[in-house]
Amino acid sequence: FTQNEVAPHMQKWDAEHIFPVEMFTKTAALGFGAIYCKEEHGGSGLSRLDASLIFEAIATGCVTSSAYLSIHNMCAWMIDSTGTEEQRAKWLPQLAPMSRLASYCLTEPGSGSDAAALKTTAKSDGNDYVLNGSKAFISGAGATDLYLVMCRTGADGPKGISCVMVEKDTPGLSFGKIERKLGWNAQPTREVVFENCRVPKSNRLGPEGSGFGLAMRGLNGGRVNIASCSLGAAHASLLAAREYMTVRKQFGKQLAEFQALQFQLAEMAAQLVSSRLLVRQAAQSLDSGDPGAPAVCALAKLHATEQCFDVCNRALQLFGGYGYLLDFPVQQYLRDSRVNCILEGTNQVMRMLVARDIIGRLGDA
Ligand SMILES: Cc1cc2nc3c(=O)[nH]c(=O)nc-3n(C[C@H](O)[C@H](O)[C@H](O)COP(=O)(O)OP(=O)(O)OC[C@H]3O[C@@H](n4cnc5c(N)ncnc54)[C@H](O)[C@@H]3O)c2cc1C
Numbered sequence: 520f521t522q523n524e525v526a527p528h529m530q531k532w533d534a535e536h537i538f539p540v541e542m543f544t545k546t547a548a549l550g551f552g553a554i555y556c557k558e559e560h561g562g563s564g565l566s567r568l569d570a571s572l573i574f575e576a577i578a579t580g581c582v583t584s585s586a587y588l589s590i591h592n593m594c595a596w597m598i599d600s601t602g603t604e605e606q607r608a609k610w611l612p613q614l615a616p617m618s619r620l621a622s623y624c625l626t627e628p629g630s631g632s633d634a635a636a637l638k639t640t641a642k643s644d645g646n647d648y649v650l651n652g653s654k655a656f657i658s659g660a661g662a663t664d665l666y667l668v669m670c671r672t673g674a675d676g677p678k679g680i681s682c683v684m685v686e687k688d689t690p691g692l693s694f695g696k697i698e699r700k701l702g703w704n705a706q707p708t709r710e711v712v713f714e715n716c717r718v719p720k721s722n723r724l725g726p727e728g729s730g731f732g733l734a735m736r737g738l739n740g741g742r743v744n745i746a747s748c749s750l751g752a753a754h755a756s757l758l759a760a761r762e763y764m765t766v767r768k769q770f771g772k773q774l775a776e777f778q779a780l781q782f783q784l785a786e787m788a789a790q791l792v793s794s795r796l797l798v799r800q801a802a803q804s805l806d807s808g809d810p811g812a813p814a815v816c817a818l819a820k821l822h823a824t825e826q827c828f829d830v831c832n833r834a835l836q837l838f839g840g841y842g843y844l845l846d847f848p849v850q851q852y853l854r855d856s857r858v859n860c861i862l863e864g865t866n867q868v869m870r871m872l873v874a875r876d877i878i879g880r881l882g883d884a
């Protein structure tokens with residue numbers, strides 16, 4: 520599927536800033552719109568491990584598209600795992616075939632890493648909430664249909680946050696300009712603005728005050744998925760570099776004959792394979808309900824996104840000057856995987872989570 524439907528278009532989608540909605544509906548036909556949701560309402564009932572394989576495979580053809588697909592899947596799972604029967608029956612049959620797309624709205628202009636400090640309010644008014652505030656950097660914004668918005672229904676801090684679903688055509692919902700970015704050009708990133716945006720309380724996911732916990736549970740899987748996209752980028756870059764090294768000649772020899780460059784390939788393979796093992800372990804820790812899963816997911820995201828970015832960078836170097844040209848896709852893998860070290864919690868935040876877990880285990884055997 521990736522070879523036929525994704526990879527041939529990745530450079531065009533990047534250059535022309537095309538959000539490939541048609542391709543997404545084709546992935547949904549394969550069951551990739553709600554991969555790890557229950558089958559009851561159209562989910563595929565697969566595991567996190569399966570999802571990791573899928574996101575990696577699609578990312579070999581386009582990191583950005585696979586990353587959006589992973590965000591959509593994270594939102595679908597949040598509804599499937601937490602929604603009422605009515606919410607699940609309404610939304611999953613639309614999200615699974617990707618006839619409607621979802622966005623995850625946590626970050627705000629004033630709160631990124633310190634996400635629990637968010638300021639968007641949802642004031643109670645009879646059977647409704649009235650939302651005011653804005654969300655920054657929202658993937659898919661403007662092109663998607665359903666916004667899972669973390670907003671303040673109570674006091675300061677994480678316990679005052681709820682998750683409310685806002686449909687695109689709701690009065691009071693609007694979007695900022697499309698951000699200009701280093702990569703991820705095949706999906707729009709925009710601010711999402713709420714001005715007296717009224718939504719029924721029945722759109723709240725889970726009890727009042729449970730939104731931050733839900734957002735974090737979503738991100739545990741999201742981090743495995745984003746790390747899987749980095750695996751795809753590194754895998755494709757490594758293969759491209761290998762091929763180039765057998766074609767390009769300097770000093771009368773193929774590049775592949777220089778031992779210094781062979782060693783590069785070996786080191787890149789070690790970076791990729793160690794990342795893959797860790798990402799798969801994190802996926803399995805979610806599948807098995809391991810209470811230590813959040814730290815393993817953070818560790819996997821930290822390691823894989825940094826190592827795989829380095830693999831892309833080393834591959835670019837092996838292409839010499841050609842690696843810097845837009846004609847060769849390796850620079851796009853590099854650009855598109857760079858943000859994976861920043862979003863769904865920066866890698867500094869991943870270090871905080873891992874360190875907190877290590878210190879918290881002081882005294883354990
Ligand atoms: C292309 C793109 C798409 C995105 N998509 C989404 C989306 O769909 N939904 C969404 O909600 N968000 C999204 N984001 C937002 C992303 O999750 C945030 O950018 C990220 O969490 C960091 O927040 P910030 O940009 O405000 O940086 P800040 O939190 O301001 O951090 C700035 C720097 O300081 C570091 N830092 C902060 N606090 C500490 C600390 N205590 N110790 C050490 N270092 C620290 C950070 O690691 C970072 O290096 C997206 C971002 C981008 C770029």
